[in-house]
Amino acid sequence: MKKELEVSIYGAEQICASCVNLPSSKDTYEWLQAAISRKFPDQSFKIHYYDIFQANYDEEKNAFCHRVIEEDLxxxxxxxxxxxxxxxxxxxxxxxxxxxxxxxxxxx
Incomplete structure (x- = not known):
């Protein structure tokens, strides 16, 4: 059996300054969830959204939230x-x- 993939989406409510005219992070999360489910039906995967400014997750997720901010990703x-x-x-x-x-x- 294949490994169940985990997709993590890191973003924020406000749109990235360099990403004007693009969908919000939350909209992208919902869009990806639907698109992946359609492309790979009946195949299990996990998808999670993490707000980079609300970093109240486990240590690894919090560290990545800080990385997104610090490295201006x-x-x-x-x-x-x-x-x-x-x-x-x-x-x-x-x-x-x-x-x-x-x-x-x-x-x-």
């Missing part, structure tokens, strides 16, 4: 298995490729 930042897959305006193709790398398969 464009948010939302999409992380899969501790690897940054996209930031600012994440690309579905890249995210899908990462899922396929872990054994997920498309029904489309």
């Amino acid at each position: 464009f948010y939302p930042v999409v992380v899969i298995e501790n690897e940054i897959i996209g930031e600012g305006n994440p690309k579905l193709k890249r995210i899908y490729q990462e899922f396929e790398k872990y054994g997920y398969f498309s029904s489309q």
